[in-house]
Amino acid sequence: MKKRRTAATASMVMAGVLVTAGCGAGGPSAGGGDFTDDKVVLALLNDASGVYKDVSGPNSKIAIQMAIDDYQEKYGDDAVVDDIEVISADHQNEPDIANTKAQELYDREGADVILDVPTSSAALAVATQAKNKKKVYINIGAGTTELTGAQCNKYTFHYAYDTWMLANGTGTVVTEEGDKNWQLIYPDYAFGQDMVKSFTGAIEAGGGKVAGTIATPFPNDNFATYITKAGAAKPQVIGTMHAGGDLINLVKQYNESGLKDQGIDLAVGLMFISDIHSLGVEAFEGTIFTDAWYWNLDEKSREWADRFMEETGDRPTYAHAGNYSAALQYLEAVQAAGTDDADKVVEELEGKKIDDMFLRNGEIRAEDHQVIHDVYLARVKGPADVKEDWDYEEIIKTIPAEEAFRPASESGCSM
Amino acid sequence: MSAVLQYTVQGLAAGSFYALAALGLAVIFGVLGVVNFAHGAFYMLGAVAAAVLLDTLGLSLWGALIVVPLLMLVFGMLVERLLVQWLLPLDPLYNLLLTFGLTLLLVDLVKRRYGVSGLPYERPSALSGRVEVGGVGLPVYQLFVIGVALLVCLGVWLLMTRTRVGMIVRAATERPELAGALGINVGRWVTPVFGFGVALAGLAGVLAAPFRAITAEMGSDFIIILFAVVVIGGLGSIVGAVVGGFLVGLVEAFGQAYAPTFAQVLIFVLMAVVVLARPAGLFGREEATA
Numbered sequence: 047m048k049k050r051r052t053a054a055t056a057s058m059v060m061a062g063v064l065v066t067a068g069c070g071a072g073g074p075s076a077g078g079g080d081f082t083d084d085k086v087v088l089a090l091l092n093d094a095s096g097v098y099k100d101v102s103g104p105n106s107k108i109a110i111q112m113a114i115d116d117y118q119e120k121y122g123d124d125a126v127v128d129d130i131e132v133i134s135a136d137h138q139n140e141p142d143i144a145n146t147k148a149q150e151l152y153d154r155e156g157a158d159v160i161l162d163v164p165t166s167s168a169a170l171a172v173a174t175q176a177k178n179k180k181k182v183y184i185n186i187g188a189g190t191t192e193l194t195g196a197q198c199n200k201y202t203f204h205y206a207y208d209t210w211m212l213a214n215g216t217g218t219v220v221t222e223e224g225d226k227n228w229q230l231i232y233p234d235y236a237f238g239q240d241m242v243k244s245f246t247g248a249i250e251a252g253g254g255k256v257a258g259t260i261a262t263p264f265p266n267d268n269f270a271t272y273i274t275k276a277g278a279a280k281p282q283v284i285g286t287m288h289a290g291g292d293l294i295n296l297v298k299q300y301n302e303s304g305l306k307d308q309g310i311d312l313a314v315g316l317m318f319i320s321d322i323h324s325l326g327v328e329a330f331e332g333t334i335f336t337d338a339w340y341w342n343l344d345e346k347s348r349e350w351a352d353r354f355m356e357e358t359g360d361r362p363t364y365a366h367a368g369n370y371s372a373a374l375q376y377l378e379a380v381q382a383a384g385t386d387d388a389d390k391v392v393e394e395l396e397g398k399k400i401d402d403m404f405l406r407n408g409e410i411r412a413e414d415h416q417v418i419h420d421v422y423l424a425r426v427k428g429p430a431d432v433k434e435d436w437d438y439e440e441i442i443k444t445i446p447a448e449e450a451f452r453p454a455s456e457s458g459c460s461m
Numbered sequence: 462m463s464a465v466l467q468y469t470v471q472g473l474a475a476g477s478f479y480a481l482a483a484l485g486l487a488v489i490f491g492v493l494g495v496v497n498f499a500h501g502a503f504y505m506l507g508a509v510a511a512a513v514l515l516d517t518l519g520l521s522l523w524g525a526l527i528v529v530p531l532l533m534l535v536f537g538m539l540v541e542r543l544l545v546q547w548l549l550p551l552d553p554l555y556n557l558l559l560t561f562g563l564t565l566l567l568v569d570l571v572k573r574r575y576g577v578s579g580l581p582y583e584r585p586s587a588l589s590g591r592v593e594v595g596g597v598g599l600p601v602y603q604l605f606v607i608g609v610a611l612l613v614c615l616g617v618w619l620l621m622t623r624t625r626v627g628m629i630v631r632a633a634t635e636r637p638e639l640a641g642a643l644g645i646n647v648g649r650w651v652t653p654v655f656g657f658g659v660a661l662a663g664l665a666g667v668l669a670a671p672f673r674a675i676t677a678e679m680g681s682d683f684i685i686i687l688f689a690v691v692v693i694g695g696l697g698s699i700v701g702a703v704v705g706g707f708l709v710g711l712v713e714a715f716g717q718a719y720a721p722t723f724a725q726v727l728i729f730v731l732m733a734v735v736v737l738a739r740p741a742g743l744f745g746r747e748e749a750t751a
Contacts, residue, residue: 102580128488220580234722262717265682267673270471270603280462294579294674295528302600302672325674427625428473 080385081150082156082189085129088114088373089157091147092187093137098164100320103186105160105358108368109133110128111372112353117381126384133157139167148175148183157384159184166190166237176201179389184376186368189316190240191452194414198459201388203395204236207338207367209237209244210452211421212315213301215336215445217248217425218284220313225283226254229276232287232315233264233294239316241287255280262288269296270303277305287315292313294325297321301329315426318363322426322438330426330438337363337424339404340439350403364404371404407447414459421450438439463597468714474603474672476710477610478504478665480703482683483690484617485661487702490691492633492654494553495545498560501684502567503659507533507666508597508675509571512580522585522671526609527715529667530660537659541652549651564680571677586672606668613664614703621699630654635697686713689732695745704743 076315088110088357096151110132114212118125133155137144146162147394152175160176163169164187177199184203185193189212222227228249232238238261258279260272273296276284284305288296293314300312314335322330322428324343341351350370354362379394380386396415400408408419431436466682485592489497507687510529514520520528548555569707596662621627633647640647640704686709694705709728716724735743 088581095572095577097577100576261722263722265678266725267679267682268475268713268717270475271468272721274464274467274471275718275721287653290577291579291674291676291678294676298672298674303601304598304600320578325578326581328583371531418466 047397058429063442071317080387082386084127084381085131085156086127086377086386086443087157087159088132088376089151089155089160089361090132090134090162091137091144091151091160092132092162092164093139093246094404096139096461098139098187101318102162102164102325102369104134105354105360105362106186106262106366106369107215108357109354109362109370110161110373112350112357113370113377116374117377121381126381127386132373137163137165139165139168141165141171142169142208145171145175148172149179152176152179152181158182158380158388158391161372162187162365164188164365166240167192170197173197173199173221178448182391184372186372187365189237191244191457193450195458198414198457200415200461202409203372203419205372205417206364207254207336207421208451209240209448211338212336213241213244213248213422214450214452215421216313216315216334217245218252219443219445220283220311220334220391221249221252221254226310227280228254228256229279229283230256230260230285231276232261233266233271233289233292234261235264236284237289238264238287238431245287245315262280263293265293267295269299271375273300273305274302276372277298277303277308277310277388280313281310283311283313285313285315289298289316291319293317293321294329297325297329297333306332308325318365319361319436319438321324323361323436327429327432328440329426330409333426334442335424335426336445337422337439337441338419339365339367340422340424340436340441341367342439363422367404371400371402373403375400375410409447411454413454413459414457416454418447418451418458420447421445463555463595464718466595466597467599468718469665469711470599470603470607472711472714473707474606475713476707476709477606478669478683478706479690479709480614480706481610481665481668482662483694483706484614485658485665486687486691486701487694487697487699488630488654488661489658490700491635491637492630493541493545493556494637495549495556495560495655496553497658498557498684499540499563499567500560500658500662500687501680501682502564503533503537503662503680504666504669504683505571505677505680506567506580507663508579508670508673508679509575509666509677510663511667511670512582512675513575515582516580522588524666525667525670526664530664530746531661534656534660536654536656536657539605540659541655545655546651564684567725568681575677577676577678579674579676582670582675587673602671606672609668613661616698617661621687626650631699635699650672672678673718686728689728691742693735693742695742698742698744698746701744721734 090107114130115403132452135147161184169188180254181202186205189209191208191210223320232242317335380392381389395410396412398410400431406420410417422441424439425442486500511525514701588602591600621631690705690709716727
């Protein structure tokens with residue numbers, strides 16, 4: 047009898063402690079609080095020093111912090127969790143480092159979600175960890191369709207862009223607008239080969255043809271002869287699948303070649319506004335590419351871009367905006383679920399329709415976890431049309447969400 | 462036919478960068494016996510300096526072609542005085558490690574200061590556009606690069622053959638034991654020669670600025686090709702460096718045109734063939750074997 051009473055008292059004390067802990071620093075918790083460690087940890091895993099640093103890098107941490115601030119401002123005392131933290135790690139674009147870091151973040155640092163992870167092979171490694179550890183991973187930086195295809199899993203989501211969407215946007219639309227005869231130049235590794243496959247499909251679907259493809263070493267700085275060769279076949283447009291420094295080399299040498307004056311256009315597979323900023327609009331003038339988001343799209347985007355610029359001194363790329371949006375939507379899902387339990391959060395995320403600063407007509411597709419949204423076909427402005435710094439893009443077409451991404455039926459994903 | 466002309470010009474333009482930089486590498490190796498691994502980083506610094514001077518002071522390419530090599534000359538002499546000279550009496554491996562470390566340091570410093578996306582560079586309008594040669598439009602800038610490279614190589618050759626300083630340096634480069642035996646004081650020329658070699662790498666960088674992506678990493682692959690150039694031309698041979706540079710540029714261009722996937726491999730195949738047939742390189746002197 048006495049024993050039972052002691053046990054009851056003990057459990058009451060325990061409950062009291064728990065409730066007090068739950069109330070903690072900032073008032074009552076609406077959902078009753080069911081958190082692994084009384085806090086939510088968002089982990090940014092990306093390239094902090096290498097080629098993709100300017101595309102996303104450390105500035106994405108600031109974007110995620112902005113999402114946390116916005117969440118806290120929106121819910122105030124009603125927030126289900128008060129303690130939210132963003133941490134970051136550098137994966138140097140190496141899949142094995144990404145793999146180790148992901149384990150550390152989930153296990154030791156208590157990360158509830160990992161965000162970003164550029165470089166496809168690294169992203170696939172993190173997706174595998176997410177699956178094993180049953181923790182959420184939202185990819186923004188990597189382009190591979192495998193994440194929502196054969197290698198999809200319950201805990202992995204794909205935000206922002208992928209190779210199918212880039213090819214479909216640039217390949218199909220440019221073909222339909224009259225450039226039917228293509229030459230493709232691509233770096234000879236997994237990403238380049240993937241892009242060529244996607245582009246060829248999109249171009250043929252648009253009624254065009256790929257007359258030739260040229261593989262180049264990766265990395266490479268001398269493209270003059272490849273370009274001359276592509277031009278000698280007299281295509282209407284040359285498509286390049288290069289990125290970063292290789293893209294800049296190729297564009298400089300394309301401008302040198304005089305093909306532009308002969309009416310042979312250049313279409314770029316993957317490009318970020320930071321590329322245009324570093325090389326200058328003169329070099330890219332007239333180039334057509336697919337963009338997941340543009341800072342000067344409308345008032346809503348611009349307002350956020352202004353805040354971002356105050357913090358960082360730069361305008362955001364779509365990777366920065368995507369990290370913000372993904373962090374915010376994750377926290378919204380935590381709020382709705384009242385817990386950071388991954389299975390419950392995933393349930394909230396699946397099928398959710400979203401319209402925020404980044405996603406327009408967005409939906410987190412339940413079938414394959416592809417986050418679909420409106421994307422844009424952009425043309426780089428000429429120097430005369432640039433009204434302010436970073437005012438580089440003219441949006442020539444909005445591709446509606448349902449058409450912009452690979453249909454779920456073709457993804458080959460089974461969860 | 463027109464395509465062949467275009468490939469030739471492209472090959473010679475790419476070869477110009479190699480020839481200028483390899484020339485610097487060759488004199489440094491000749492006089493100091495140092496395999497300068499940081500040569501690619503010096504090439505990168507030349508391009509970055511040109512971009513920064515244009516951005517901050519509005520110094521155009523014309524000015525940069527004079528100013529940047531002078532800056533690099535001073536920088537190179539400082540590197541020699543402060544670092545390289547202390548390791549000269551030791552195994553050559555130490556300076557190889559030093560210059561390799563220097564490369565990592567310089568690349569990371571540039572990354573830290575200027576980011577990874579590369580710097581913009583606008584060339585003077587006089588050098589834009591194309592000229593018609595036999596119905597083929599050849600880019601003016603590529604012809605300009607070839608012209609500058611040939612002039613500089615000619616200048617260096619005159620300096621080496623027609624002046625006393627040049628003769629001393631050449632003697633020290635090509636017949637070090639003999640020069641020493643004849644009582645020529647090579648020592649006092651060591652610092653200026655190192656600076657001069659670095660200045661040539663810087664000049665190649667300036668010429669590359671309007672044509673290549675200006676990033677911290679731009680020298681990393683360049684240096685590998687450069688070593689192939691020097692091996693093909695013959696270690697320490699001045700003529701060899703120049704001929705090797707243009708030859709590798711041509712092989713690269715025609716390789717890209719007719720065997721795209723093998724373009725870079727071809728350079729090293731050429732290197733292997735040369736080393737097998739003439740171990741000292743095309744213009745190198747056979748080591749006196751006992």
